Amino acid sequence: MAVLPIIEASTDELTEIFKDLHAHPEIGFTETRTAGIVADKLRAYGVDEVHVGIGQTGVVGIIRGNREGARRVGVRADMDALPITEETNLAYASTTPGVMHACGHDGHTTMLLGAAKHLAATRDFAGTAVMIFQPAEEGLGGARGMIKDGLFDRFPCDEVYGMHNSPNGAAGTVGICKGAAMAGASFFDITVQGKGSHAAAPHQSRDPLVIASNLVGSLQTILSRNVAPLDTCVLSVTQLHAGAAYNVVPDTAMLAGTIRYFKDEVSALAETRMRELCAGFAVAYGVSINVDVRNVFDVLMNDHDLSDAYMDAAADIVGRENISDTDQPATGSEDFADMLKVIPGAYCRVGHSGTTGLHNPSFFLDPEVLPVGASIMARIVERRLVA
Structure with missing residues (x-):
């Protein structure tokens, strides 16, 4: 495993952010606390621009590389929780009755913050990184809301990438399905x-x-x-x-x-x-x-060439032997598909320990996956924004 050094050194910080978000889940379009934490962290990391209130509670961070370039790459994470009563008995379990991060969006948000910290510190790329923190993925139209609010007009992207945790018990594995990937x-x-x-x-x-x-x-x-x-x-x-x-x-x-x-x-x-x-x-x-x-939800369509590029970036972190580019389509849905209808890109899954399925009151996201996901997110920006 080749986790990026700045992210590896930030593992404890990322874990604390994740646990805090997990303990304070917010339903779609009410993620005011979460969005506030995201914006504060981005500013602390030295991100060039931090924009809030996009699509109601969305946040966008802009990071410019240390080399000139016109290309812009977006990376997106979702922030919302589900109306589920948690049954994990974790020390950092939800403190909000009837609401739980049962899909790992707290982890996705943390990963993108880790990627932003690395990219803002190193800036080893040519062009602009667009960090997109999206509200209301769970069937409430958060992606469409951000797009309607001018997401890609205000912050144009040449390509955009998303990621989801996969509780498959196979930590450190990354998979992607080319073409029609989710229903x-x-x-x-x-x-x-x-x-x-x-x-x-x-x-x-x-x-x-x-x-x-x-x-x-x-x-x-x-x-x-x-x-x-x-x-x-x-x-x-x-x-x-x-x-x-x-x-x-x-x-x-x-x-x-x-x-x-x-x-x-x-x-x-x-x-x-x-x-x-x-x-x-x-x-x-x-x-x-x-x-x-x-x-x-629209059908999520992964661009074939950008899927390959995503897996190349993931291979830099987890090793080629832990990559699969032949995953089967999933009948679950994901509103990142709406972004991919506007901007070409790809969406992958990162495995972690634990096998309780998503949207289950006992779902557990292993924090050890946080620096892995963050490193892959950062690496795809660096690979796609070369001089």
Whole structure:
């Protein structure tokens, strides 16, 4: 392992930053404390410019190399936490009830701070490094918010890179999937407006629970009987809400869930069939059914050449033997995809010890990965901004 010297010497500091962020998690667009810490650290490290309030709570740091160059490379980390009650029993566990860093964004933020410290101290590159600290990645549109707020107009980038921790139990490994690497996602809400009744006289109702239950099963036929077998699509109903009493057939039932896809035409097909099924159910049962489908994540597309460049930079830190450029696509989603729709770039995963999955109340990010990730982030800037 060849962690960059300044980052290695800062390991204790980075670990303390990480633990502090972990203990004080903030949900998307409320990361005011986190953003304040980020901005203060960037200023302390001697970053040339620190801009706050981008996309509400986003932060951008600008670092100029010691050699002239017109090119600009962006590196991005996310900052938000999840509405999950932590069950790790760590000494630095969340102090905010019902909120937890269960996806490692506290680690990502810390890594980018470590990279910024190294780059601001050495400046061994030609051009400009753009350090992007993004809010609200967890389905709230933080990337789109920063872009709408002029992120790449105010801070142009020729290419941009992101990173995620991978709790695969294989510390010091780095992997990437070229091309379509992570699924796009749409969220949906379906409201069945029926007719309520006394539970003893269900024949007087138009029972939305029965309709919703049947609809859950029928929605699965979209995949099995409409989507081509070689096209990946995942449709999951994740919520069903109805009723509040034992002896009342309710008026309404509500379904919610997600559609994951790798092709826009597959997403369009799934949405069309969902609307058609709901319209048919409405006619068949004599009720009204409202369908709201909204795109939340785009398909994350890794540029092939820049993926190779990213792995070359990672190899400098972890060794070529610990690099994989043939990772399989993931059906999870990531809103860094929105940045990659505007600016070419790549997104990799860095392994660490611990095997509890993301978004789990027992998730653990091993702090030993912090200097590794920080070094890779710094190295890709140095490699891409050569004279």
